Amino acid sequence: MRRGGAPSGAASAPSRVTALGDRTGVLAGAGAYALWGVFPLFFVLLQPAGPIEVLAHRVVWSLAVCAVVVTLLRGWPVLLRVLRNPAQLALLAVAAVVIAVNWGVYIYAVHIGHVLEASLGYFINPLVTVLFGVLLLGERLRPWQWAAVGTGAVAVVVLTVAHGRLPWIALVLAFSFAVYGLVKNRVGRRGGGVDALSSLSVETMLLFLPAAVTLAVLGASGQATFTGHGAGHGALLAATGLVTAVPLLLFAVAARRVPLTTIGLLQYGAPVLQFVCGLLLGETMPAARWAGFGLVWVALVVLTVDTVRGSRQGRGMSQAAVRPVEPVVE
Template sequence: MTTPSSPDRWGLPLGISAFALWGAMPLFFPLLEPAGPIEIIAHRIVWSLVFCVLLLAVTRSLRSFLAVLRSPRTLGVLAVASVLIIVNWTTYVYAVLSGHVLDAALGYFINPLLTVLLGVVVLRERLRVAQWVAVGFGVAAVAVISAGVGGLPWISLVLAGAFGLYSLVKNRVGRDVGALPGLAAETAVATPFALAYLVWLGATGVGTFTTEGTGHALLLAACGVITGLPLLLFSSAARRLPLSVVGMLQYLTPALQFLLGLLVFGEHMPPSRWIGFGLVWVALVLLTVDGTRQARAARLAARARTTVVPRS
């Protein structure tokens, strides 16, 4: 049986595919115009639930989803996660449609640093020196960019904050709820509100689902696949790859977003932003090196504990 410590040949392709799809999303959302960010997110919620339920039915896993719905405590935690991920989605779509793809990329580069900081504030974890230095570089990056652009990069901070808190909340139920049932539950909680909003858009004549042609409607419906597919690829990869490899692959998403913002969408990169991104990249290198050393030390310690010393 394959374990995370012994990756099979499919682990890396699955992981790269997941993070590459997430990184390429800025190319998809402009195709949904003239729908606005809120309408897009409403469709994303509804069609993600449809996609998840269909997959659960095909894989005969509906019982796990129904078990989540019957657990008030678990459903309550996932409801909080739902609010956070919707804030993240909405901010991201707004960033893409308003020409702030680079800010979105910065947010996902900052996210690992903010996650470390959340560990201190919320979980009372003690950071190592390298982690504190990395966080310091992250704070310096935000300060430099803020000074250069004349204000806080709020899109980056909201994206990083919402996703960091989302990850923290999901960690509370992650051992008991799988990725697919969890996403289904999160979207199920939000679907009544999303449907009500879409019905209101249709009733007032400002919705685009039925007015912009079949192709537009199909693209909006495809939001479910766009949301669910990379999550499934990631879940499959995480079971096959060591955590250290998954941690390295996560930087592929903001790196692709950065390249798209710079080369495809032609967004402006003043010197302060280059310096800020550079500081963040230094911080991520520090985190990666420190995490790799700690993981190696933990493996060696575990191996030493399990080594049987022969009796003389």
């Protein structure tokens, strides 16, 4: 935002426009993460459809919504450019597989009543992203960032002991989204960046055939629920496309209007709301589980404060705590 120097009459209108833009961006970002945060309340409405059917419908209807939005925004030239770039297309094929795993595990978690564990996955995702930065990208961490990663590892051990098993849902969600972010960063280096809408469009195109075959098999075997449980149920399954696209478009608005640091801080809103949804859906939180989550939250506070301080001081080490990818999450 420009301050001072110009006559007040000439500068006031542009300043207001700039401020409004910032405010609009923050509201759009908050809205995107809020919608992602309440996804569990939507997915529970899709029962008795099983996770595989829900995932297949989400792919099909997301592609349909993307086609409409791309047409309205006249985005086909950009999309065709991506489709003609073999290197980007290959990377987006990998991203499609990874995000299908992410979506499927998340839907499964909601289906079996493990929303709290799913929220844990998105809480620890920044820690996994930092770890990837060190192991795969050669980034250097400051001492407090190492402390945060170590605290997160202790939290996983505590939760494993509390559950009597690894919190595999949380780990799959965290690692799959970190891999997705890594792949998307590579895409941007192969012929220019790919916006979130184009990325989702290509990924769902690549997943469309397996999804359509899955729905056909479910229908032929009498396991599909799309037409057998009333118009409302079918409409909800079709709405998975809108539910996927709307927060993504809000995020795209935010990404153009606010700093990445702000978006990085807003991203914690989604797992917080997922955590609340898990409690509202009646999931239990024994003392040991509170202890594990508490350690994760401490790690995130340490990581975020240290990273924000580092970015303000201009130090070039890992900024992963506040460096979100273009999300196609949950």
